[in-house]
Amino acid sequence: MPGLIRAAARTAVIAGTATSVSNRVSRRQSNRWAQQEYENQQRYAQPQPVPQAAPPAPPAPAASPAPDTIEQLKELGALYQQGILTEQEFAAQKAKILGS
Known part of the structure; x- marks a missing residue:
């Protein structure tokens, strides 16, 4: 009977540890996803700078002579x-x- 109690106790400890680790991993992953979502929202919420008009292109050089x-x-x-x-x-x- 003491062997049965020891086995049950050992199983309970292992199961408890596994549950604790699993919960911690899930919580950390959830926090990472929440942080990424927050960063994405901040990135898109900020007004995008209006691009300045590009300077006019320099005039094209005179037409190069046709190949020989x-x-x-x-x-x-x-x-x-x-x-x-x-x-x-x-x-x-x-x-x-x-x-x-």
């Missing part, structure tokens, strides 16, 4: 000679290069 037209035409001609481009595609691309 001759080189583009040579590359286009090579593609046409290799049979990669059809005559219509070649003519359209050539007009595009010369037109720009």
